[in-house]
Amino acid sequence: MAAGETGVPTLADRIERLFQTVRRPSREAYSNEEVARACREASGETFSATYLWQLRTGRRDNPTKRHLEALAAFFQVPPSYFFDDEQGERISEELTLLGALRDAEVRDVALRAVTLSPEGLGTISDMIEAIARREAEARRRK
Structure with missing residues (x-):
């Protein structure tokens, strides 16, 4: 905020x-x-x-x-x-x-994540963070 x-x-x-x-x-x-x-x-x-x-x-x-x-x-x-x-x-x-x-797609990912182990959640979290950094960098270059 x-x-x-x-x-x-x-x-x-x-x-x-x-x-x-x-x-x-x-x-x-x-x-x-x-x-x-x-x-x-x-x-x-x-x-x-x-x-x-x-x-x-x-x-x-x-x-x-x-x-x-x-x-x-x-x-x-x-x-x-x-x-x-x-x-x-x-x-x-x-x-x-x-x-x-x-958002239906976000909800779908969240619902799928419910069944993951802590290690699996950590891996998904790391992947999301890497993608978010890459997309933020691409937006800055535009």
Whole structure:
């Protein structure tokens, strides 16, 4: 998760992380408009796509409790995600894992790995790390 000047993730960082990680089953990101609409319906309060964009970009940083509760409900995280640094980081890690497991190919690899010995898991982990390094290097060269 990105972090503000203090090294602690800002509200904007946390909201943006939700948008980047929690996606439709098709892996397409939710739009500001559809999240704002769902938040309006859930909270009964004014909640525009522009306001959400301002929260995501840090131009506004003091939403109401009901707005944060509506965002938390939409993204299916506890409201404390926005306030508790330790819990926020733990939830972010879980969201990353859940996002990865929505990918059918990643899920297939993970399910196959369940039956492997510790040595087999170590070998697979080493192979994944080597491939990730090679792909990162190829991206840098482009």
